[in-house]
Amino acid sequence: MPNAHDERQRQYVVRRAFLVLLQNGRCPCGDDLLGDVHIDHDHSCCDVDRADRACGKCDRAAMHPGCNSTISRVQENPRRLMALARYLDRVAA
Ligand SMILES: [Zn+2]
């Protein structure tokens, strides 16, 4: 008899596989989703670190763990990310 935690984990794995399929195996960053994959979720719905503890209705995309943590490190602010991308273009020529 699976307990509640096992069931939640099983549902997380199914949601993640479904998202990867929907996204044709690509992360929003453009690269293939190989190996470890995380689900990005809406923190205004579920204020938890990990999507396997979220409600399951606020999933946004499957992505690389690094891409997912990058989004949270810039406080989900696209302007900061674009400014950093311009910076990298300048210095990493
Ligand atoms: Zn990525």
Ligand SMILES: [Zn+2]
């Ligand atoms: Zn939620």
